[in-house]
Amino acid sequence: MMVDPFKSIPGRAVTPEGSRQVIRTLPEEWPVAIVHDGTTLAVMMASPQDLEDFAIGFSLSEGVIRTLDDIAEFEMAEHEAGTECRFWLVDTQGDVLATRRRAFAGPVGCGLCGIDSLEAANRALPQVPEGPRLSAGDVARAVEALRGQQPLHDRTRAVHAAGFLLPGQGLLMVREDVGRHNALDKLIGALALAGISPSDGALVMTSRLSVELIQKAAVAQCAILIGVSAPTAHAVRLAEGAGLTLAAFARGDAFDLYAHPDRIRTGASDDV
Template identity: 40%
Template sequence: MVCRIEQPEQQPEANAPAPAPQRVAYREYGPDGVVAEAPLAAEIALAITYNGLSQAVMMVSPGNLEDFIRGFSITNDIVSDLSEIYDIRLSHFPQACQADVQISSRAFWALKDHRRQMAGTSGCGLCGVEALEQALPQLQILEPSPLPPAEHLQGLRERIEQAQHMARSSGALHAALYFDAQGEVRLCQEDIGRHNALDKLIGALLNAGIDGRQGFTVVTSRCSLELIHKAVRARLGTLVSLSAPTALTVQWANKHHLNLIHVPHRNAPRIYSPI
């Protein structure tokens, strides 16, 4: 089941820059539990269709979207130059945007021919709105889980560095780790892809029969909406990120009762969900 995409909002100026960061409340994880606000980056789901054919859905920052579409079209070899892009029309929805791009007949036939050759591995051919609904799915609400004790987050970055054996030798790797109810590292999975690292960890937890609602899971990468989707589907209790979440990520974590904690470099951990 997928969520319903509402009717388009009032259209902002074409190719407008990103809006100012949204200020989002958090609670410091400390004795005083001070509530404050931090500016967090925005993200939206963007669906791109060419001459009515759905090509891609991705999470992006909501600014300079026409520039992004032009660059995406060139670098993915959909058009050979900008003269083959005739029009870009943006329809804005809550948390999403649909881009209807009109391209030359030559570019469109080449795109369709490429999709036929990749039929076993490429897109589903859904319309743009249907694709957006899949990018913003309806997920099951979790049962609330207790937050991990604050002391379990102390020295977290150093303990992660110790657990990342491959990254210590090669670098360029994301990690997803599971800390048990005693605050000890039980599992560490590494990958060049942040989504892959979390998928590997979730697979290992399931294979080992470990209840992800106990303890907490850490991702070393940016905490984007896709990682929230994965955590909720895997029924994790607490997701800890070393990088700040986006405003949309916080909204979805609170909605689905997923504990979300950011551990900054030099400040106390910040609880964004529950708040």
């Protein structure tokens, strides 16, 4: 059973001049269960598209698998209540799975919902590799290109996108979802399936740069994270510790740099 990622829903628009009936195109939220070796690790509300990318990216960014070679078998099962993404892992991943198990469903707004301990929420992050160098123009062009590759957002004006920028080639790939962390997981999974290393480029987000995005970028070993909105203070601290570069408030030709700014050449004096 395939579920559309959007639906036309009737409503009533109210303005100072009165009210009228309207039909709005709204994004769908769909329960997606991530199941490893018969045990549900998480149930996330997500946009019902690119779900194989999502399941694989989630498993990678949560540290349940290290590479696609850790997957012995994968299938998706559609139900009236949602979609199950079922993994069977190689034997060596059993202990890892036990430590990363989640307890309950996660809504779209929080990528950490369901974590069953404070220690798990504040897990130590790996150091990212040196990574590429970008120009200020690379950042601006990537954000502009991302705006043009969001068909679900164009219909609904209510979803996030994550894109992958490869220096010299531009924005290679984009994934969308009602949850910003889901969009990033979908992108990480799509990159893995395409054999593209996140360490070769930069991640570009339409959202604020929050803690779970820093965690997922670090685990994916991507050294640069670009967003159109603000980072949180804790996200900056995590990025500093992991060696990750943050470019935030990226709109037009302008952006702010936080944590390890040297990967982006601005051509301007630090005194300005």
